[in-house]
Amino acid sequence: MKWPEIVREVAGRGAIVAFEPKDEGLLIGLHGENGATQQKLIESLIRLVRLGRQGNDRDPVREATYRDLAVYRIGDARVTRVGDWIWITNQDSVGKGLIDALHDGTDSSLANTEAFRTAARTGRDHAIWSWGNLEALREQAGGEGIPDRTDNAIGELLIGGLIDLARHVPDLTLVADVNDQGLSLSAVTPFRAEWTSEAREYWWGPEDRGQAPPRLAVADSLMQIEFHRDLSEMWLRAGDLYVDSTVDQFDQAESTLSTLFAGADFGEDILGAFAPTGHLVVARQTFDDPALVPDIRLPSFALVFDMEDAETMGPQLQQNFQDMIGFVNITGAMDGQPRLYQRNDSGDDWELAIAEYRAQAGADRQAKPINYNFSPTLGFRGKRCVVASTAQLARQLVTAELGEAPRSSADVSNTTAIVESATLAAVLDDNRDQLIAQSMIDDGKTRDEATRDVGILIELLSWIDAATLNFSHDEHRAELKVDLTIAPPAESGR
Template sequence: YVETELEMPWRKVLETVTAGGVHFAFDPPTQGAAVLIQSSDAATLDKFLGAVLDLAELDAKFNKKDEIRSGQYRGVKVYRVDRARFAVADRWLVICNNDELGKRIVDLHLDGGDATLARNEQFRAARKSIADAPVVWAYVNVAALRDAGAAKDAFRGKSDNPVAELLAGGLLATAQHTPYLTLSGYLTPKQLRLVAAAPHEAAWAGEAREYFFGPRGQGVAPPLLSPAGTILSVSTHRDIAQMWLRADDLLDEKAVDQLAQADSNLSTLFAGKDFGEQILGSFQPDVQIVAVRQDFADVLPRPAIKLPAAAIVFRLKEPEAMMPEMRRTFQSLVGFLNIVGAQQGQPPLDIDIDKADGLQLVHASYVPTEDEKESTSARINYNFSPTVAFAGDRFVIASTTALARQLGEAKPALARAKGANANTELTLHAATLREALADNRDQLVAQNMLKEGHTREEAQQQVDGLLAVLGVLHDASLSLDVTDSTVQLSAELNLNDVE
């Protein structure tokens, strides 16, 4: 219908109507939202709006809705369809949700004035900060949101969740002070990239959140780990001990009480040592996490459900002093797990120690029963062989001995290139994730049948559809970069070549 009315293909219609861009705005004083679309041709815009209104009128009659109302404001055509207001001013189409905001927009268009974004120094600085040419761009006046009392939880400075504080607490400090935030999106046939950036100063974090940004805001994440079969790799700069010890400044009262209870229990596990100061305080602020696909081809017993292996890697400040303590604690933990497991009918863990070429492994493995030794559908326990590894100042906690050995034997990663500012990095490898899911296809199909009530064929179609989607994706990544003047969060999605 639109093509017939405008006598041009719909793609050409959209190109003409949106040639000057599509702009979305939210106005706190009126609690109004508006969309402004600039066309390259006023006549085409009039015809387009007429066609859309004709369709809306037919819909209103068919569904017994309120009729479309029309009128004029200062010589500008205005329309009301349900809760939406429309106005056409020259080559601009204005859509908003209340009369007051619509009138203000028309007044500014007709009268001009100094109170415009084009004349706003903060907006101009934000626009200038955007590199390249994004396909979509947004500006958020954070200072105005703070002053208006919006999103109070984001600006109050204290978190109610210790894990959320560890992951993103530094961003709360930035949100309390930064004047604005920019959002930009970039799109190519093989990549989607989204970037959020805001002005930042190291002083805003204060001493309380130095754990997040590092001294003088210069904390940098170590390189990402990438052993064979990597599914997910995370690297970050976090002084966990400092966060733990400054909990009163960072967390609300309830979260502080929860952390105090955890501290008491963990101190008991570590033979009375203060968990925050003596245990967490023994780690350097470099944290690396990795998850890998396990290869069970030559492994028996072979679990029916095949889980990835995972590990976390720390660096010890005084490895010689802390190694015996960590080893004893791990052995005590394995003993505790055996007691609990025996009560639940689980197989026991057998513990052993290997030492060779500067690498020490303290590892435990499940002892299979006679009828499980050759099983290819064994219990989920056989995904695990809990291990701690010591190699120089590296301290590895892994779910399997194979992964701990691989990380312990690997050469220390080279220092990252000068000028890199990554505080946190994350990479997901889609091909390996797809393989890990395909390893469990039968289990996923059975789970889908039970949970969704599907037939086997329907469940297989859904699972295979998920695997097909992952086949299109190459990788996904997330990066938090911090400089002396900016904090920037980037998300990237890369696609495979489609044949």
């Protein structure tokens, strides 16, 4: 019998993996098409294990019978066959409980719970699905649950709302599908409005209806995140969200930023002047002037928001931008840093305030410093405000069209994201020499070895097209969905 045939007859109808936290019991079930083949496999396995026995060693396989079923113990594993199922577990209690349930039936089976049945309905159309009892996990963790406040401001901004859910959701269903286009993973949980905390209204939006904006059309984008986050509210609620040391840092930042913004209240007046939705865009940048190419080539990044009152805020932000660049030039000059030159650029309905480095006469330094990755730019078009690390990206974003609203089975998409693998590969390729040098010095490789390994990494990335993420919910259900698409074969050689 050939291997594919054996696999089909032993486990062709699927597999189940279950974990029981109380006894740390693991249970694996293989559902096959032929019980006789399964039995032969078990017996062959037992013979193989016994062949490995040395001298007067004890028999490594212990046989027992439980309710007329032969059970084999090999090391820590208990194996039995019931019909066309092979069951493997590491705990007697789990194995006995299973056999008892199969013989006698049970009312306390997982399969009888509504949560599990809902998960099964969700999962049955997918290649792989699993269900986890989060309530049991939380009980297991005891008092060491998720803390109320964090010291990680970026983490809070990204996943603060998910922390609310993690405190309350009773269970989690994971489903996965694989097809010609790639891999799709989804985590689905129940959702109740009362689980979202008041402190995180900035994250969820009023009545949990915070909707991420549609995606911007950006060339050479490496990553884009669209989100609903009321940053003003987050800033003002810092005391509820962050640990005291982080709140102190917020206070210090508030003081400095208020100075830079001519005495305006940064949380209330400045952040409050923006709509609670935005975009974070990271894109590959290209360097046109050979005299201004840095040795480490970073991608550019930008934040895009809508202003509530563009006529008032636009000029004020421009003034603040000029002040800030002046401040950077003065402090940079003390460290011998090159200076930023300011200029403006404009079109029919947009304008940019740009600060950029220029080639220095007589400069003979071999390595162009990392500063040359930046040409800080502030852009406006109507209500749209762009704060970008480079003029190149700002110019693109200030006029970029909005795409269609993300489609979702649920009705509110709070956060969406995309990572373009081809651009990531291109950014790594831009820094190939750096990666090779790092591999040589940190891994002790020769240049040839490091060159080969970095080449393989970049090649592997070019096989993936993109990864998208969407977090959405309706009144009863929340879903975090990740799709990984594979690059079409014609493009795999990029």
